[in-house]
Amino acid sequence: MTCHYRCGNACDKPVPNTSDNPHFSSLVEGALARRSVLKAGGVGAGALVLGGLLNPSAAAAATPAPAARRAGAAAAGIGSADFTPVAPNVRDNVTVPRGYTYEVLVRWGDPVTADAPAFDAFAQTPASAERQFGYNCDYVGVVPLTAGSAVLVANNEYTDEELMFPAGVYDDATVKRIAIASHGMSVVQIERGRKPGSWKRSNHRGARLNRRITANTPFLVDGPAAGTERLRTSADPSGKNVLGTFANCAGGTTPWGTILSGEENFNGYFDKSGTLDSRYAASYARYGLAGDGRGWSDVDERFDLTAEPHEPFRFGYIVEVDPLEPRSTPRKHSMLGRFKHEGANATIARDGRAVVYMGDDERGDYIYKFVSAEKYDPRDTQAARKHNLTLLSRGTLYVARFTDEAADAAPEYDGLGEWIALASDTESFVDGMSVVDVLVDTRLAADKVGPTKMDRPEDIEPNPVNGRVYCALTNNSDRGKKYPADEANPLTSSMVRSELGAPLTSASGNRNGYVLEVTPDAGDHTSTAFTWGLMLVCGDPEAPETYFAGYPKEQVSPVSCPDNVAFDALGNLWISTDGNSLGSNDGLFRVPVAGAERGKVEQFLTVPVGAETCGPLVSEDQLSVFAAVQHPGETDGASFDQPSSTWPHTDSFPRPSVIVAYES
Numbered sequence: 001m002t003c004h005y006r007c008g009n010a011c012d013k014p015v016p017n018t019s020d021n022p023h024f025s026s027l028v029e030g031a032l033a034r035r036s037v038l039k040a041g042g043v044g045a046g047a048l049v050l051g052g053l054l055n056p057s058a059a060a061a062a063t064p065a066p067a068a069r070r071a072g073a074a075a076a077g078i079g080s081a082d083f084t085p086v087a088p089n090v091r092d093n094v095t096v097p098r099g100y101t102y103e104v105l106v107r108w109g110d111p112v113t114a115d116a117p118a119f120d121a122f123a124q125t126p127a128s129a130e131r132q133f134g135y136n137c138d139y140v141g142v143v144p145l146t147a148g149s150a151v152l153v154a155n156n157e158y159t160d161e162e163l164m165f166p167a168g169v170y171d172d173a174t175v176k177r178i179a180i181a182s183h184g185m186s187v188v189q190i191e192r193g194r195k196p197g198s199w200k201r202s203n204h205r206g207a208r209l210n211r212r213i214t215a216n217t218p219f220l221v222d223g224p225a226a227g228t229e230r231l232r233t234s235a236d237p238s239g240k241n242v243l244g245t246f247a248n249c250a251g252g253t254t255p256w257g258t259i260l261s262g263e264e265n266f267n268g269y270f271d272k273s274g275t276l277d278s279r280y281a282a283s284y285a286r287y288g289l290a291g292d293g294r295g296w297s298d299v300d301e302r303f304d305l306t307a308e309p310h311e312p313f314r315f316g317y318i319v320e321v322d323p324l325e326p327r328s329t330p331r332k333h334s335m336l337g338r339f340k341h342e343g344a345n346a347t348i349a350r351d352g353r354a355v356v357y358m359g360d361d362e363r364g365d366y367i368y369k370f371v372s373a374e375k376y377d378p379r380d381t382q383a384a385r386k387h388n389l390t391l392l393s394r395g396t397l398y399v400a401r402f403t404d405e406a407a408d409a410a411p412e413y414d415g416l417g418e419w420i421a422l423a424s425d426t427e428s429f430v431d432g433m434s435v436v437d438v439l440v441d442t443r444l445a446a447d448k449v450g451p452t453k454m455d456r457p458e459d460i461e462p463n464p465v466n467g468r469v470y471c472a473l474t475n476n477s478d479r480g481k482k483y484p485a486d487e488a489n490p491l492t493s494s495m496v497r498s499e500l501g502a503p504l505t506s507a508s509g510n511r512n513g514y515v516l517e518v519t520p521d522a523g524d525h526t527s528t529a530f531t532w533g534l535m536l537v538c539g540d541p542e543a544p545e546t547y548f549a550g551y552p553k554e555q556v557s558p559v560s561c562p563d564n565v566a567f568d569a570l571g572n573l574w575i576s577t578d579g580n581s582l583g584s585n586d587g588l589f590r591v592p593v594a595g596a597e598r599g600k601v602e603q604f605l606t607v608p609v610g611a612e613t614c615g616p617l618v619s620e621d622q623l624s625v626f627a628a629v630q631h632p633g634e635t636d637g638a639s640f641d642q643p644s645s646t647w648p649h650t651d652s653f654p655r656p657s658v659i660v661a662y663e664s
Contacts, residue, residue: 001634002579002612005160008268008292010362016288017364019447024402024454024473077622078590078604079570081663085557085602088584092609092645094629094659101664102605103198104648105152105626106188107657108135111204112212121640121653122169129181130212133188135159136656137628139251139343139564140615141259142190143323149191149202151209151323153259154615154628154658155248156184163633163654166640176299183246184214185261187323197623197662211326215244218329219319222393224425225334225439230313235302242314242332243302249361250343250459250564250615255354255376256388259321262341263332264361266315270305271297277309286443287316287339288362313440318344318358320392333392335425336370337442343564345461347525348376354391355525357469359457365443366451367400367460367471369419371526394425397439399451402532414533417518420449421528455513459564462525465571466593469518469525470535472562474578475511511581512539512546512560515573517593535599536591538562540582549599557603558582559589568618574604576613576627586613588627605661608647608654610635615658625661632656 003009083097094102109119109132116131134156141153159179170178189207190199204210219242225231231239249264272291276284284290289305289312297304302311317332318341336344342361349355352375358368372395377384398419405416421429422445423438430438430445438445460471515536521529537547538559548556563578573591580586587606592598607613607629614628633645633654645654 001160001162001636001638002610002631005634006158006631007265008288010265010268010288013288013290014285015364016286016362017443017447017453019453021447021450021453023364024452077569078618078625078663079568079572079622083602083604086587086604086606088558088582088587088603089606090583090585090609091606092647093649094608094647094661095606096661097604099663100661102659102661103193103200104650105190105199105658105660106133106154106186106201107648107650107655108133108137108182109655110201112186112188112210114205114207114210116204121164121651122166124165124170124178126174126177126181129178130214130216132212133186134184134212134214135164135179135182136630137186137658138249138614138630139261140617140626140628140658141251141253141323142617142619142626143253143257143259145189145209145324149189150199152188152190152626152658153251153321153323154186154188155251155261156182156186157248157630158246158265159183160631160634162639163631163643164640172295173299176294176296179294180215180244180246180296180300181212182214183248184212184217184244185248185259185321187211187213187321187326195662195664197619197660199624199660209323209326213245213321213330215246217244219243219245219332220329221314221317221332221334223334223336223439224423224435225338228436228440230310230436230440233302233308233310233314245319245330245332246315248319249341252343252345252356252461254320254346254388255348255378256385256391257322257324258389259323260344260346260356261319261321262343262358263315263317263319264340264342266312266340269293269296269315270303270312271295272305273297274306276305280309283441283444284312286441286447287312313338316340318356318392320389322389334439335393335395335397337368337397337422337438338440339365339368339442342458342460345459347462347464349525350523351526352376353395353526355462356392357460357462357471359454359460359471360443361456361458361474363456364453365457366446367454367457368442368446369398369400369525371396371398373425396424397422397442398528399446399449401450402452415531417452417530417532419528419530420451422446422449458562461565461567463567463571463573463593465567465569467520467523467525468593469520469530470565470573470593471516471518472565472575473514473516474561474563475513475581512537513562514538515562515565515575535593536562536601548601549593551597551599551601556599556601557589558584559587559601559603560584561586563612564614564616566616566618569620569622574616574618574625575601576616578612578614585609586611588613588616588625608632609645610638610654611645611647611656623662626658627661628656628658630656 138155189202251261354372517535521527541553611632638644
């Protein structure tokens with residue numbers, strides 16, 4: 001059910017990337033050939049030296065120790081807490097460690113704007129949905145307002161009509177209009193509760209920053225592609241004013257206090273009433289645009305590819321929303337490229353320029369970064385804020401190429417890499433393509449310069465403490481089928497060996513994913529060189545192919561299908577999962593990246609039946625852990641009238657919600 005509604009069963013369709021660029025998997029072969037599996041008495045029986053770290057002490061020496069605190073963060077708190085990891089389970093609830101509790105902050109349908117009505121599942125309307133919290137929350141960002149208040153921004157990625165609507169109550173056109181209004185983003189003011197770490201929703205009637213952004217909200221396009229012919233439609237001959245955002249997956253909070261959100265599976269929203277425009281056949285194919293959408297063209301012709309062939313060129317961007325200015329028009333940044341953006345995370349480089357890391361969430365697609373032309377202004381002034389809001393409009397877009405060459409005098413890494421420039425705002429670096437061509441057909445441009453195909457690069461984020469960049473490579477169950485059975489996937493690799501040296505021959509594909517660790521050359525995020533290693537090869541710790549940065553495998557929690565990453569104030573990595581292949585509900589995990597406990601995966605929470613864990617965020621004071629519980633009860637055969645989950649147990653049907661966990 002999730003595959004159907006979220007991505008239109010993308011895995012069952014032709015592979016979009018038919019280029020002969022190398023797979024990341026094949027590059028690991030050379031690295032593995034230089035390593036050896038540790039014998040018993042090393043870092044754990046059957047351990048695989050994918051990261052090249054021979055023991056925890058080597059990890060401690062290789063990675064800078066995390067700062068005790070940064071920018072006013074408390075040294076104590078969840079980052080250093082000694083909790084008992086949550087055991088794998090299939091409970092229909094959020095489960096947190098003993099000594100912690102959780103509360104629901106906001107649910108699907110809760111009032112957002114001052115004039116929003118109370119939610120009634122049997123009396124939904126498009127108008128009410130535009131004023132209530134949207135469906136299927138994913139990314140969660142929290143921007144502080146005062147010591148006791150903040151504004152929370154959540155993506156509302158997609159809708160599942162089978163779980164949203166009771167049978168026989170709504171006609172088809174109304175269902176589709178409500179779905180359109182339930183996509184996008186929700187901006188909600190929150191305030192601290194009575195207990196340390198707790199938060200609650202502010203009264204919507206007095207929360208002036210609250211607003212909904214839907215698939216009908218006006219957006220401005222900026223950057224070099226704004227106004228270009230392929231962004232012009234019959235409703236918008238300017239090519240600069242787009243209605244709506246949808247398929248918003250992960251995101252990031254910028255240093256200047258705005259929210260970035262990635263438009264991911266946008267291709268699944270466009271239908272066709274006849275033949276498609278042959279001029280765009282290659283582009284449509286590369287992005288999976290086949291005209292088999294959600295039927296929205298029945299109520300809005302712009303979703304008909306036959307009638308409006310340019311409309312899909314207006315989606316697939318990083319959007320930026322200013323949560324502190326409720327009347328501001330959100331923007332789509334063409335300079336950051338057009339592809340299936342999982343999200344975007346920004347950092348400020350040593351020279352003051354903004355650098356944004358991004359992943360294209362498709363089997364066999366690429367990792368990107370953007371470096372701004374102008375420098376960030378850290379002053380707390382209106383002029384500085386206005387300047388910073390322009391940083392993503394000009395700069396240079398890059399795509400990543402990985403190699404298996406050894407890094408000199410750096411045995412902890414598995415290879416080298418380089419960032420290949422695709423285009424600046426004034427110059428294309430891809431033969432035969434203009435700047436606009438590169439930014440509108442970024443996938444086709446990248447194919448030409450030889451980057452490395454990845455296994456679903458999802459959330460990618462720089463660690464503010466150690467300066468390294470971490471990417472969740474969720475999985476590729478087609479490894480060995482549509483994709484070569486090579487070394488990126490430990491389950492099919494002839495190079496991976498157990499403690500006794502016997503090769504593994506499983507053909508089950510890369511079902512559990514891994515976490516990639518990238519170190520910019522000299523710690524400079526603007527550099528075009530980097531080194532890389534696999535920090536985690538996820539799965540069952542008892543399986544010989546799994547690896548946890550050299551930490552003893554018998555002491556870690558099982559983890560499968562990493563999706564989103566985040567960091568606490570101590571620099572610990574937090575991983576949320578989507579599609580656990582080990583039989584448990586999905587969850588959220590804490591993983592130190594330095595010191596003797598580097599690689600110690602500990603499960604902090606699990607989510608209910610059918611749900612995915614999204615948008616993890618640890619507050620700066622380390623007292624609160626925010627998470628989005630997306631699509632609870634989304635299991636095959638479930639419906640509104642016969643649900644497989646009723647979480648958060650306030651109704652007889654499930655309601656996607658944002659939660660906050662804290663010490664009880």
